[in-house]
Amino acid sequence: MIVFEKPKALTDAPLHYCPGCTHGIIHRLVAEAMDSLDITGQTIGVASVGCSVFTYNYFNCDMVQAAHGRAPAVATGLKRADPSKIIFTYQGDGDLASIGTAETVHSAARGENITIIFVNNAIYGMTGGQMAPTSLPGQVTQTSPYGRDVNTVGYPVRICEMLSTLDGPAYIERVAVNNVKNVRQAKKAIEKAFRYQTEGKGFSLIEVISTCPTNWGKTPQAALEWAEQNMIPYYPLGVYKDKYSEEAAK
Amino acid sequence: MAEKILMKGNEALAEAAIMAGCRHYFGYPITPQTEVAAYMAKRMPKIGGTFLQAESEIAAINMVIGAAAAGKRAMTSSSSPGISLKSEGISYMAGCDLPGLIVNVQRGGPGLGGIQPSQSDYFQATRGGGHGDYHLLVLAPSSVQEMADLVFKGFDLSEKYRIPCMLLADGTMGQMMEPVSLPERSAETVEKPWALTGTEGKRKPNIINSLALAPHELEAWNQVRFERYAQIKENEQMSESYWMEDAEICVVAFGIAARVSQNAIDTAREMGIKAGMIRPITLWPFPEKALRAASAQCKAFVSVELNMGQMIEDVRLSIKCRRPVSLCCRTGGMIPTPDEVVAAIVKANEGGKQA
Numbered sequence: 001m002i003v004f005e006k007p008k009a010l011t012d013a014p015l016h017y018c019p020g021c022t023h024g025i026i027h028r029l030v031a032e033a034m035d036s037l038d039i040t041g042q043t044i045g046v047a048s049v050g051c052s053v054f055t056y057n058y059f060n061c062d063m064v065q066a067a068h069g070r071a072p073a074v075a076t077g078l079k080r081a082d083p084s085k086i087i088f089t090y091q092g093d094g095d096l097a098s099i100g101t102a103e104t105v106h107s108a109a110r111g112e113n114i115t116i117i118f119v120n121n122a123i124y125g126m127t128g129g130q131m132a133p134t135s136l137p138g139q140v141t142q143t144s145p146y147g148r149d150v151n152t153v154g155y156p157v158r159i160c161e162m163l164s165t166l167d168g169p170a171y172i173e174r175v176a177v178n179n180v181k182n183v184r185q186a187k188k189a190i191e192k193a194f195r196y197q198t199e200g201k202g203f204s205l206i207e208v209i210s211t212c213p214t215n216w217g218k219t220p221q222a223a224l225e226w227a228e229q230n231m232i233p234y235y236p237l238g239v240y241k242d243k244y245s246e247e248a249a250k
Numbered sequence: 251m252a253e254k255i256l257m258k259g260n261e262a263l264a265e266a267a268i269m270a271g272c273r274h275y276f277g278y279p280i281t282p283q284t285e286v287a288a289y290m291a292k293r294m295p296k297i298g299g300t301f302l303q304a305e306s307e308i309a310a311i312n313m314v315i316g317a318a319a320a321g322k323r324a325m326t327s328s329s330s331p332g333i334s335l336k337s338e339g340i341s342y343m344a345g346c347d348l349p350g351l352i353v354n355v356q357r358g359g360p361g362l363g364g365i366q367p368s369q370s371d372y373f374q375a376t377r378g379g380g381h382g383d384y385h386l387l388v389l390a391p392s393s394v395q396e397m398a399d400l401v402f403k404g405f406d407l408s409e410k411y412r413i414p415c416m417l418l419a420d421g422t423m424g425q426m427m428e429p430v431s432l433p434e435r436s437a438e439t440v441e442k443p444w445a446l447t448g449t450e451g452k453r454k455p456n457i458i459n460s461l462a463l464a465p466h467e468l469e470a471w472n473q474v475r476f477e478r479y480a481q482i483k484e485n486e487q488m489s490e491s492y493w494m495e496d497a498e499i500c501v502v503a504f505g506i507a508a509r510v511s512q513n514a515i516d517t518a519r520e521m522g523i524k525a526g527m528i529r530p531i532t533l534w535p536f537p538e539k540a541l542r543a544a545s546a547q548c549k550a551f552v553s554v555e556l557n558m559g560q561m562i563e564d565v566r567l568s569i570k571c572r573r574p575v576s577l578c579c580r581t582g583g584m585i586p587t588p589d590e591v592v593a594a595i596v597k598a599n600e601g602g603k604q605a
Contacts, residue, residue, distance in 0.1 A: 011455075041451040044320070047459075056457045062446040064319045065459040067342050070312040073304065077316020077324065078446065080300040081274055085320070085448055103312070106305035 007031035009040045013057045020213040020220025023051060025177045026119055027058055033191040037198060043086040044078050046071040050092035051125040069100025072107035075114045086197055088115040094124045097133040097157045111168035111202040115193045118159060121210040122231060129215030133157045136234055160207050164240035170202035172241040176209035176232060178224045201244060209235055254429040259397040260285035262430045263353060266398035267325055269432060270405045273299035274324040276313035278306060278332060281365045282421040283355035286327040307332040311339030318348040319458045321445025323405055327353035330371050331362060340414055341380030345460025349408035353417045355424035358583040366583025367421030369505055370557035375418045376534040383472050385479055387415040388533040390504040394428035402433060407486060409440040411478050418533060420556060422506040482535055489537035490529045497526025499598050500544045502565050503554035504530045506585060511554050514591030525595045541568035550598040551575040554591055574601060
């Protein structure tokens, strides 16, 4: 009896991510959602710029690689071109919360019927560990070598909180993948986001608190602990908006 | 041909795009092209198409990328400052070999510039505009009729060669009204096996991408693309000749500058000067063949432009500097008068005599 196998929505390409990076888990969760909803054949993914740029090699569906920050706009064009397709973007924090802020906010405000997987590891990974819009106060990075000084560079951006003030989005949840319990919740959230899209319910964004052992300068285990002790308190997990459970509750 | 109706250039272009099968328009307001967006906003919802006012020019071109990647005819329109913003996306379109139509109804620059007609984005359009080795197919209408006709041509060639097409108009072409007969023809359909339509579990995933980290791979991609560019250069040069049979002075002008020059040539002919004109319709590929042929017969060339002298470089390159090329230009939204062009023709004629 098979009790564990690779999701069919993942290709056989070996992942290029660093040891201990949680992108692998998140890829798996996205692929499991595609498998469980049986939507891979209708799905088109949008890769972004950052560590996850090569997602187009990993998902077993049609893929397009977008310019830095522009994935939600490309996703909008794809969805408007054929609303029967399932469109998702997979973006990091630099891509989504810095250079692509406008595309993020306005695709949410329009309530585009797309799903955004937002991987927040509080750092620019691909370029070697620079300060991100989500880097924590005091966090040491290559471009904040004395720690993020909120007096000169300001405060981290909380995307879920910000977007949940809009009327457009259907579903916004922040999850983490630092332990088994959180991974299970993340799986549920990602699947629900895709399901909402198949049901025509509109815009969903799942923020996944992730780790970057390499650029945080920590072992994989210490990175998971750092995420638990530092990131989650700043970025509380939970459902920030769910139009349909709100409606159900009324 | 349908009956002639009086239309603004921007609206003729928009209607032609719909007739050419475009059902996906993404734009952002900017003068002097906003009529295109307004027209699309009115028409698209009635015919099951998409009109979407994007949050920025950057978003608009990326929405075009999405729709084009899905295999649809998609377009955006803007004016000069907005085209600068789109340039990132245009470079990605070129790198991804995606077809699509980008309309630039040019206004004066640089910077915020002005809102009066200009041709000062010639370099930006014909040299690519964004980063990297690439070209756009660049079409330059010179009448409201051509604003419509070249939209069909643009979409067709863009899909045939998988190259983004820029329709490079100027503010005058967008704003002026002329009789136009909209072509009664259906859109050409091209097979797009590369399009992202979902695998349906029946084929391997299609990937649209401009990233190649291995330098030999990226070089090979560029070389393949430039082989296509060579075919375009060979097959698609378009220009119109006016009084060129016996011309000694060759005016080169496109868009509104060509309309002004036409009057000036008539005057010069009345004065006994054998002037003629080659009007480039494709700015890339530049009509080198027509220019080269003219260089055998003409003693001097005059480049008439609404900028500080940009196309003149292509005129000189096309004729390999074998004849003197002078410049007659106004910029910042100013348009040369026919008299100014006549004076330039006269001067070129006298210069030719001295030589």
